[in-house]
Amino acid sequence: MTDTILRTTNLGKKYRNRWAAQNINLEVHQGDVFGFLGPNGAGKSTTIRMILSLIKPTDGSVELFGHDLFKEREKALFSVGGIVEKPDFYLYLSAYRNMQIAGSMTLGRTPDKKNILETLETVGLIDRAFDRVKTYSHGMKQRLGIAQALLTNPKLVMLDEPTNGLDPQGMKEVRELITRLTKERGITVFLSSHLLNEVEQVATRMAIINKGEMVVQGSTAELLKTNANKILLNVEPKKKAFGLLKKMKQVAEPSLNDKGITARIEQKDLPGVVKILVKNNCKMFTIEPKHSLEEYFLSIT
Ligand SMILES: Nc1ncnc2c1ncn2[C@@H]1O[C@H](COP(=O)(O)OP(=O)(O)OP(=O)(O)O)[C@@H](O)[C@H]1O
Ligand SMILES: [Mg+2]
DSSP, X not given: OOXXXXXXXXXXXXXXXXXXXXXXXXXXXXXXXXEEEOOTTSSXXXXXXXXXXXXXXXXXXXXXXXXXXXXXXXXXXXXXXXXXXXXXXXXXXBHHHHHHHHHHHXXXXXXXXXXXXXXXXXXXXXXXXXXXXXXXXXXXXXHHHHHHHHTTOOSEXXXXXXXXXXXXXXXXXXXXXXXXXXXXXXXXXEEEESOHHHHHHHOSEEEEEETTEEEEEEEHHHHTOEEEEEEEEEEESHHHHHHHHHXXXXXXXXXXXXXXXXXEEOGGGHHHHHHHHHHTTOEEEEEEEEEXXXXXXXXXX
């Protein structure tokens, strides 16, 4: 049996007359790295804020570890840690001192030295523990934020865009950290992002949200199942090729976008299709298989 540790039921938040998030039905299982994917303004932060009880929902309910967030707030949030948007630090103090202060706020007491050092070790900041945060890179600050969220020994960590603004190396470090948290410490991680390729690299399950509404949810493997017949053609001139493809009966659902032309073409028909394009003086640069989620996500972002 899968153990659902976070469940939202028809969760929604309305600001004035607009729903920032509506009918959000998330199901996060123990041990998941759960990716919450959506373009800017989709409602990710709003949803995370509701789950962390930082704002009051207009509608629906949240259950954490079997406890209703609104009836048993303390019990529900007991094993949950998180950061929403950018974490704040005392820049002139060391990471160690920041951890002491953050800990005394969340735990109500100064955390033990051992706990702080182990946590800084986990996030890869142990060598810089006593340096001022001012001297930290963006990626290091991001990992310090995660360290602060870990101080209470949570079983579920909610991270809002933990890789936002990081370079590829910084992103990789955060991804590796997330994997470590689940593998080594058994922590379930919920993270939001607006980048599909980033989420698909770490998430075991994911949900997509757009314009405040949930579009799809499921296992990453299931959602990314390649659709063998869906391809992206990088061909020039695009418009001319598009016109030709539209007329071919072996080509289904052609659509023109920035990256080229996507269409559904059976493999056995592909050489024939390419031949016609080339005969008509179109230049074929690449043909790539597409998974349907990527194209879908592209179309809403
Ligand atoms: N306090 C608020 N008052 C009014 N509208 C708000 C408020 N907070 C968020 N919204 C609106 O709700 C919608 C969802 O915002 P939210 O911050 O949840 O999106 P997001 O998915 O986190 O976006 P981003 O990727 O840019 O962080 C947006 O249209 C936003 O303008
Ligand atoms: Mg946000």
